[in-house]
Amino acid sequence: MIDLNEMGIKARSVMRFVAQAPIERRNAVLCDLADRLIRSTEQILAANELDRTTGKAAGLAEHLLDRLLINRSRLEGIAADLRNVASLPDPLGERFDEKTLSNGLHVYKMRVPIGVLGVIYESRPNVTVDISALAIKTGNVALLRGGSEAIHSNLALVEVIRQALADHDLPPDVIQFIDDPDRGLVAQFLKMHDYVDLIIPRGGSSLHAYCRENSSIPVITGGIGICHLYVDRSADLEGAIQVIRNAKIQRPSVCNALDTVLLHKGIAARILPLLVDVLTKDGVTLHLHDSAYSLLDRKGESAVVLATPGDFDVEWLSLNLGVKVVAGIDEAIEHIHRHSTGHSDGILTGDEENARKFIYEVDSAATYVNASTRFTDGGQLGLGSEVAISTQRLHARGPMGLRELTTYKWVIQGDYHIRQ
Amino acid sequence: MIDLNEMGIKARSVMRFVAQAPIERRNAVLCDLADRLIRSTEQILAANELDRTTGKAAGLAEHLLDRLLINRSRLEGIAADLRNVASLPDPLGERFDEKTLSNGLHVYKMRVPIGVLGVIYESRPNVTVDISALAIKTGNVALLRGGSEAIHSNLALVEVIRQALADHDLPPDVIQFIDDPDRGLVAQFLKMHDYVDLIIPRGGSSLHAYCRENSSIPVITGGIGICHLYVDRSADLEGAIQVIRNAKIQRPSVCNALDTVLLHKGIAARILPLLVDVLTKDGVTLHLHDSAYSLLDRKGESAVVLATPGDFDVEWLSLNLGVKVVAGIDEAIEHIHRHSTGHSDGILTGDEENARKFIYEVDSAATYVNASTRFTDGGQLGLGSEVAISTQRLHARGPMGLRELTTYKWVIQGDYHIRQ
Numbered sequence: 001m002i003d004l005n006e007m008g009i010k011a012r013s014v015m016r017f018v019a020q021a022p023i024e025r026r027n028a029v030l031c032d033l034a035d036r037l038i039r040s041t042e043q044i045l046a047a048n049e050l051d052r053t054t055g056k057a058a059g060l061a062e063h064l065l066d067r068l069l070i071n072r073s074r075l076e077g078i079a080a081d082l083r084n085v086a087s088l089p090d091p092l093g094e095r096f097d098e099k100t101l102s103n104g105l106h107v108y109k110m111r112v113p114i115g116v117l118g119v120i121y122e123s124r125p126n127v128t129v130d131i132s133a134l135a136i137k138t139g140n141v142a143l144l145r146g147g148s149e150a151i152h153s154n155l156a157l158v159e160v161i162r163q164a165l166a167d168h169d170l171p172p173d174v175i176q177f178i179d180d181p182d183r184g185l186v187a188q189f190l191k192m193h194d195y196v197d198l199i200i201p202r203g204g205s206s207l208h209a210y211c212r213e214n215s216s217i218p219v220i221t222g223g224i225g226i227c228h229l230y231v232d233r234s235a236d237l238e239g240a241i242q243v244i245r246n247a248k249i250q251r252p253s254v255c256n257a258l259d260t261v262l263l264h265k266g267i268a269a270r271i272l273p274l275l276v277d278v279l280t281k282d283g284v285t286l287h288l289h290d291s292a293y294s295l296l297d298r299k300g301e302s303a304v305v306l307a308t309p310g311d312f313d314v315e316w317l318s319l320n321l322g323v324k325v326v327a328g329i330d331e332a333i334e335h336i337h338r339h340s341t342g343h344s345d346g347i348l349t350g351d352e353e354n355a356r357k358f359i360y361e362v363d364s365a366a367t368y369v370n371a372s373t374r375f376t377d378g379g380q381l382g383l384g385s386e387v388a389i390s391t392q393r394l395h396a397r398g399p400m401g402l403r404e405l406t407t408y409k410w411v412i413q414g415d416y417h418i419r420q
Numbered sequence: 421m422i423d424l425n426e427m428g429i430k431a432r433s434v435m436r437f438v439a440q441a442p443i444e445r446r447n448a449v450l451c452d453l454a455d456r457l458i459r460s461t462e463q464i465l466a467a468n469e470l471d472r473t474t475g476k477a478a479g480l481a482e483h484l485l486d487r488l489l490i491n492r493s494r495l496e497g498i499a500a501d502l503r504n505v506a507s508l509p510d511p512l513g514e515r516f517d518e519k520t521l522s523n524g525l526h527v528y529k530m531r532v533p534i535g536v537l538g539v540i541y542e543s544r545p546n547v548t549v550d551i552s553a554l555a556i557k558t559g560n561v562a563l564l565r566g567g568s569e570a571i572h573s574n575l576a577l578v579e580v581i582r583q584a585l586a587d588h589d590l591p592p593d594v595i596q597f598i599d600d601p602d603r604g605l606v607a608q609f610l611k612m613h614d615y616v617d618l619i620i621p622r623g624g625s626s627l628h629a630y631c632r633e634n635s636s637i638p639v640i641t642g643g644i645g646i647c648h649l650y651v652d653r654s655a656d657l658e659g660a661i662q663v664i665r666n667a668k669i670q671r672p673s674v675c676n677a678l679d680t681v682l683l684h685k686g687i688a689a690r691i692l693p694l695l696v697d698v699l700t701k702d703g704v705t706l707h708l709h710d711s712a713y714s715l716l717d718r719k720g721e722s723a724v725v726l727a728t729p730g731d732f733d734v735e736w737l738s739l740n741l742g743v744k745v746v747a748g749i750d751e752a753i754e755h756i757h758r759h760s761t762g763h764s765d766g767i768l769t770g771d772e773e774n775a776r777k778f779i780y781e782v783d784s785a786a787t788y789v790n791a792s793t794r795f796t797d798g799g800q801l802g803l804g805s806e807v808a809i810s811t812q813r814l815h816a817r818g819p820m821g822l823r824e825l826t827t828y829k830w831v832i833q834g835d836y837h838i839r840q
Contacts (some may be wrong), residue, residue, distance in 0.1 A: 016757065020781060101802055105791060112783055115813050193632055197813045212613055218638040218814045239836030246838035337436065348836070359831050361440060363532055371525060371834030380839065381830070382521055393535050393617045394638045395815040398830045410801070410818045411779050414791030416659030416768070418666035419800065 002180040004188055008195025011116045011141045014171040019113045019139040023090040025168055030086040030133055033164040034079035037129070040160050041075055047156035048125065055149050067123045068150055078129050081385075085133045088384040091402045092139050095411075105417055109408040113139035114197050117405070118189060120145045120211060121202035125153035131202070132161050132175045134387055138405040141174050143196060145189060148181040155179060190215035200388055205315075212392075220400065222391045225255035225343030226315050227373045230332035230358070232349035233266040239370070240271065240348040241278055246372040249282045253317050255389065256344050256366075256376040260312055260322040262332045268325040269295050276304060279321065287311040289324035312339050329354050333361050340364055343391050344373040365391055365398035422600040424608055428615025431536045431561045434591040439533045439559040443510040445588050450506040450553055453584040454499035457549070460580050461495055467576035468545065475569050487543045488570055498549050501805075505553045508804040511822045512559050515831075525837055529828040533559035534617050537825070538609060540565045540631060541622035545573035551622070552581050552595045554807055558825040561594050563616060565609060568601040575599060610635035620808055625735075632812075640820065642811045645675035645763030646735050647793045650752035650778070652769035653686040659790070660691065660768040661698055667792040669702045673737050675809065676764050676786075676796040680732055680742040682752045688745040689715050696724060699741065707731040709744035732759050749774050753781050760784055763811050764793040785811055785818035 018026070037044065048070040055065055070078075091111060098108035117140050121127045128146055135142040146154040154177060162172035178185060190199060190211060199219040201211045208221045229247060231240045247258035263271060272295055276286060280303040287307035288296065298304060311322045312335075326332045329347070336345050346368025347358040355369045366376040376399060378386025383401030390396050396404040438446070457464065468490040475485055490498075511531060518528035537560050541547045548566055555562040566574040574597060582592035598605060610619060610631060619639040621631045628641045649667060651660045667678035683691060692715055696706060700723040707727035708716065718724060731742045732755075746752045749767070756765050766788025767778040775789045786796040796819060798806025803821030810816050816824040 016781070016783065019783065099802065105795065107801055110779070191633075213611075213636055216633055216635060236836060242838055243836050250839055346832075355833070359530070361436065363436065363439065363829055366830045366832055369831075369833040371832055371837040372839050374839040375525065375832055375834075375837070376830075381527055381832070382519065393827045395827075397827055407813045407815075407817055409783055410786045410796075411789075412766075412786055412791055412795055412801070413775070413789040414795075416656060416663050417791040417795070418662055419670055419792050419794040 002178055002185065004178070004185060004192060005195070007143060007176050007178070008116070008192050010173045011143055011176060012195055014173045015113075015115055015141050017171050018136065018141060018174045019092075021139065021170060023092070025170070026136055026139065027086040029136055029164050029168045029170060030082045032167060033129075033133070033161060034082040036160050036164055037075060037079050037082075037157075040156070041072060044070060044075065044153065044156045044160075045072070047152040050152045051150050060149065064123055064149070068125065068153070070125060070153060074126065078126050081130065082133050085137050085385055088137070088402060091406050096408075103417065104415065106413040108411055110411050111403070111406045111408050114405055114407050115140065116196045117142045118145070118192070118196040118199045118217065119143070119202065120186060120189070120199065120207065122147045122204070122207065123149050125150040125157060127202050128154045128157045128177070129161065131200070131387075134385065134402065134405060136165070136174065138402050140405055143176050143178065143189070145178040145186065151179070151181070187214055190217060193217045202388070218394065220388050220390050220392060220396070222343075222389045223255055224315055224341045224391065225257070225376075226259045226313065226339060226341045227256060227343055228260045228262060228336050228340055228345040229258055229373065230262040230326070230329070230336070230347045231264060231267065231271060232329060232347055232351060232354050233264040234350035234354070235267070235348040236350060237267065237271050237274065241274055243348060243370070243372050244275065245278055245282065247374055248279065248284055248321055249319065250372070250374050252319050255315070256373050257317070258321065258373055259314065259316050260324065260339065262324050262326050262335055263292065264332075265325050265327055268292065272296060272323070275323070280304070282319070284319045284321055287320060287322045289322070291325035292323045295325070315341070329357060333358065336362055336364075341391060343389070344368065344376040346371065346373060365389070422598055422605065424598070424605060424612060425615070427563060427596050427598070428536070428612050430593045431563055431596060432615055434593045435533075435535055435561050437591050438556065438561060438594045439512075441559065441590060443512070445590070446556055446559065447506040449556055449584050449588045449590065450502045452587060453549075453553070453581060454502040456580050456584055457495060457499050457502075457577075460576070461492060464490060464495065464573065464576045464580075465492070467572040470572045471570050480569065484543055484569070488545065488573070490545060490573060494546065498546050501550065502553050505557050505805055508557070508822060511826050516828075523837065524835065526833040528831055530831050531823070531826045531828050534825055534827050535560065536616045537562045538565070538612070538616040538619045538637065539563070539622065540606060540609070540619065540627065542567045542624070542627065543569050545570040545577060547622050548574045548577045548597070549581065551620070551807075554805065554822065554825060556585070556594065558822050560825055563596050563598065563609070565598045565606060571599070571601070607634055610637060613637045622808070638814065640808050640810050640812060640816070642763075642809045643675055644735055644761045644811065645677070645793075645796075646679045646733065646759060646761045647676060647763055648680045648682060648756050648760055648765040649678055649793065650682040650746070650749070650756070650767045651684060651687065651691060652749060652767055652771060652774050653684040654770035654774070655687070655768040656770060657687065657691050657694065661694055663768060663790070663792050664695065665698055665702065667794055668699065668704055668741055669739065670792070670794050672739050675735070676793050677737070678741065678793055679734070679736050680744065680759065682755055683712065683743065683745050684752075685745050685747055688712065692716060692743070695743070700724070702739070704739045704741055707740060707742045709742070711745035712743045715745070735761070749777060753778065756782055756784075761811060763809070764788065764796040766791060766793060785809070
């Protein structure tokens, strides 16, 4: 039986060793880990094969077996990601908000690790390496809880990670894995606020909701995006169609893919037939609100259906798209306030005043003007690496990179200053 | 019966009105509220008198009755604080991390309100005005849960606040008060993660612990400071004594007051008698660890006692002080890691190398070099106002000002950009 509290105590006790390790040492662990993973290919593939055999016997669906898979090329990808994280700038130690007060006290904030991260994830074993690398790079400790179907793969990977830490005089307990399939442990894990500073769920929306509802530790929730694009009267229609197409079809299964298009009534009759032409060629089914349906002649087509009210509160994650005509920007913003999950929403417009209005009045983690919602991604926005996309409001919103795994302390330096 | 969910829905529905109100309007509400409070003095004092009469009849202790008290001069103080908050710069709308990516996308973060704050506090009714002002200034909505002993005062104050909002075309529901003494409501309040973004407890450590353990919403915990000063061998002894005296006696009942002094063995025999002389004159009882006790001749004095081991894990909040002799900076840091609550800890030294080492290795919300721990305070550190002192690690650490009641959104502007 796993003793979670004991793991928590160990985690706290090794925090400062990794927090104080110089960046050269943290990076060396990551590069060394990349080499070690390649050298351990046979053991890792064998462990993964065991998981997949067990999964097949248990009737795991094909797409889940694929998520579970580690092969030579995926392992090389994991190693390349490690070297990329090693190449990123050190987020620790940065000074900011520096000032000298009128009494002469010198004050600044210094960036430091958050502390202990609790990560709960599902079948992809690459998350084990990915999150361990981000934790080590940012001086954090991690307690990992992976899916039971990947248990052998995860244990094989964690062993290599812990060896790499030990080789560089860092405590292996910087990365600990909860090796027990008991689901009750997750509930207990989520209450370990004395030992864990932040819970990061990596998985579907039900995992996020479960963590949020049952955790006494702050949780980075995210992963649900009901995303909108509003086409303003002044938009460039050809540009708008290309952006909508990209946002919908470039990767329909992810959270930043487009779910609903709102069309200004002044251009709806012109753009709608073009949109239907382009999107149906790509296999998209359009769910038209009454306001749009009535504008279209082609009601017999199977790819154009009358929307049900619920269609505007669904994250499609597939080649479906809601379309509604609105009287103008105010109605568009009102619709977004009512139906958006605050992930990624945008306006397509040629009018600067409306762009400004949209930016001020729409409060989504990523608020767009004239761009595809698919850019809500740490890599695309220049963070170098992505921990999660947060749709909660505290600490970090939107794509989280290395810096979002840090916090700060105040440093206050005086000359034997006393408070009057 | 109060319907908390209904209050939550109302709170969410008015969020954007206060978030989008221009700073002139938010400040006007605060200034107007200051005037209105003064004009409503008679009603407020009458309501407060009712609370105090009830409290007296219920046998409330004198210091609690004092906390409850609103008189003319305290009301004037509250009004002056409102005008001060109105005079501070607007934290909203600030752009940061602005950049243009190689593909031409223009990206920045914009500071926006957190959303809905849940504030739980005890007997001081001034918190009702204080936190409402901070919420309005920062564009947030607040749900307030004050102590039952101050209920009439709180309701009188909230009425004035809501009138001031209405006068400036803002929804009164920006500030809502939970008017029901049922303690079970607090447990329910702490689970309202669909409606509340952040819980701020204002009160003693048991309130903080209760919120932390029972909340599914992030909680700003704080309020417990076991604070240390380490006197290095190279410290200026006269300066060190003055800083220790200030940190201990300037206001012993608060969280940033000093609890433990660690003395380098090389100067312990010299500084200890001086420290005893100075501090006992001020009424301080010194709890000496063996290592210090053995250095002192004056063992009969009642103000100098042999420490028990538990004395180094207590927040004194009174004129008591633990003293221990250490071999050097490493033992001092080790002691702090073991016993500090991560609030405020410092080194007194003339050695730059040791100052640097202390800053890097001690990770307290406020880490000091050559200054009194009493500076851990929003007002002292130039924040203009203080929401709380956080000893949790996420979002904000140490003194929290207006900016710490905000978050950000990403704004991404392109020219019909699509993701490749």
